[in-house]
Every structure is written in C-alpha cells, then in structure tokens.
Amino acid sequence: MKDGKLNMAQFFYCKFCGVKNSSISGLTSGSCSRHTLGPNKGKHALYEGSEKAQYTCKYCGTKSSSISALSSSSCNRHPAGSNKGKHEPAL
Ligand SMILES: [Zn+2]
Numbered sequence: 001m002k003d004g005k006l007n008m009a010q011f012f013y014c015k016f017c018g019v020k021n022s023s024i025s026g027l028t029s030g031s032c033s034r035h036t037l038g039p040n041k042g043k044h045a046l047y048e049g050s051e052k053a054q055y056t057c058k059y060c061g062t063k064s065s066s067i068s069a070l071s072s073s074s075c076n077r078h079p080a081g082s083n084k085g086k087h088e089p090a091l
C-alpha cells in the first residue's frame, strides 16, 4: 500500500482545447487557441472534472472521447449564440 501515490500519474486538462499538462501552473501559463474570448485571447483554463472515458458538452449534450475532440467543433447551443463557440465539457 505504501507509495501508492507514485503510481498515479495525474494530468490537468484545459477545458477549452483539451491540452494536458502535469501541473496547473504549467497548463495555465500558455495561451489557448480555443479560448472562449477568441484564439489565443486568453490562457488555458483548468478542466475541473475528472478524467472520463467520454465527455459530454454541457450545453447541447454532444459526446466525444476526448476534450480536444469535443472542443474542436462549434456548439449550436452555445451561450454566446448558435455556433459562436465550441462545445465545452460538463464536469
Ligand atoms: Zn486550452
């Protein structure tokens, strides 16, 4: 049981583009090409949910096997307007 934590590789994901990093500070230091304000208008933002086998868009329910695949297409129920933004994973 000892040293169990060493076997748990943990990554942090951006909720906008799905890029992953081994630290939150490393993740949020880079500009995000799929930021809600526009490409590279902001930094990567931490996805606060857990790693999943499948991610669901919190606006429209579209499902995808990764955050990057989910956020690659426009969401027709995005709060900024139809197709004005990308799908965003529910937590
Ligand atoms: Zn990002």
Ligand SMILES: [Zn+2]
Residues within 6 Å of the ligand: 057, 058, 059, 060, 061, 062, 074, 075, 076, 077, 078, 086, 087, 088
């Ligand atoms: Zn959506």
